[in-house]
Amino acid sequence: MNSIDRYAVFGQPINHSKSPQIHTFFAQQTRQNLIYQAKEVGADIFTVSANEFFSKGGKGLNCTVPLKELAFQFADKLTPRAKFAKAVNTLVLQSDGSILGDNTDGCGLVRDLMINHQITLKEKRILILGAGGASRGIIDPIMQHSPEKIVIANRTVEKSIALAIEFQDLGMIKGCGFKDLVQQQFDLILNATSASLSNQLPPLVDNLLAENGCCYDLAYANEPTAFVRWGLENKALKSLDGLGMLIEQAAEAFYSWRGIRPNTENIINLFHEGTI
Numbered sequence: 001m002n003s004i005d006r007y008a009v010f011g012q013p014i015n016h017s018k019s020p021q022i023h024t025f026f027a028q029q030t031r032q033n034l035i036y037q038a039k040e041v042g043a044d045i046f047t048v049s050a051n052e053f054f055s056k057g058g059k060g061l062n063c064t065v066p067l068k069e070l071a072f073q074f075a076d077k078l079t080p081r082a083k084f085a086k087a088v089n090t091l092v093l094q095s096d097g098s099i100l101g102d103n104t105d106g107c108g109l110v111r112d113l114m115i116n117h118q119i120t121l122k123e124k125r126i127l128i129l130g131a132g133g134a135s136r137g138i139i140d141p142i143m144q145h146s147p148e149k150i151v152i153a154n155r156t157v158e159k160s161i162a163l164a165i166e167f168q169d170l171g172m173i174k175g176c177g178f179k180d181l182v183q184q185q186f187d188l189i190l191n192a193t194s195a196s197l198s199n200q201l202p203p204l205v206d207n208l209l210a211e212n213g214c215c216y217d218l219a220y221a222n223e224p225t226a227f228v229r230w231g232l233e234n235k236a237l238k239s240l241d242g243l244g245m246l247i248e249q250a251a252e253a254f255y256s257w258r259g260i261r262p263n264t265e266n267i268i269n270l271f272h273e274g275t276i
């Protein structure tokens with residue numbers, strides 16, 4: 001019988017996923033005996049595939065686009081951060097056979113900003129572009145670090161206003177449209193729209209970024225994204241893509257599964273160098 005613990009990432013498309021490389025690297029570094037594979041799974045077959053994976057001895061799953069809401073429904077129990085996000089990117093087999101749903105995306109972002117890039121959030125004016133699932137998952141983890149305010153700007157204004165109202169108990173959070181940002185300035189602008197994936201940019205007004213402000217695109221691509229380029233053109237102190245977030249959310253998922261936290265510094269450097 002095969003005694004190696006099995007993990008996987010499900011999503012569609014999945015062929016460009018870096019998760020197998022990242023988790024295999026973590027496993028070698030921490031001397032954990034496991035295999036991690038990527039599997040193309042669409043929304044229509046998610047529940048059947050996840051049930052099959054766990055019934056055949058799988059220990060944990062990552063779920064990516066377009067499965068995070070379905071994984072949220074699938075889980076028997078949820079961590080508080082998954083409840084806030086209403087989305088799950090990590091499923092963990094528990095010792096009693098139940099499945100715990102977790103969301104490590106927001107934590108991954110905050111760790112990348114604060115630990116890897118020394119970008120502080122306390123008393124900062126933060127703008128989030130987009131009001132979809134990616135935005136929802138990062139609001140609570142950011143608010144835990146006491147920014148001055150979060151403004152959520154979205155193409156469909158009703159969605160950003162509704163999202164801000166949903167989280168209003170956490171502190172100063174406002175929703176608006178892109179045009180409403182005229183004459184406002186922010187210390188940190190986070191792009192959580194899916195525009196980057198098609199190399200597009202939300203319509204951003206001039207002078208949006210404060211002096212020494214930073215830009216961060218939650219998306220990651222081999223070339224600088226349109227938003228990373230926008231940040232550089234607008235004199236951002238740092239204009240970063242989501243590679244570090246991807247690696248940090250993976251490290252947090254690995255920790256949920258194995259109880260051991262991998263070191264992320266080496267692998268971030270290897271990706272930046274193009275070694276892996």
Ligand code: ATR
Pocket residue numbers: 129130131132133134135154155156159192193194195200201202203
């Ligand atoms: P995700 O789970 O990745 O957040 P989503 O829930 O489909 O995906 O949300 C995508 C977000 O990107 C939305 O905020 C969307 O704006 P709308 O709510 O108005 O649709 C935003 N978005 C996508 N393409 C965009 C574009 N070209 N310009 C601006 N915003 C865009």
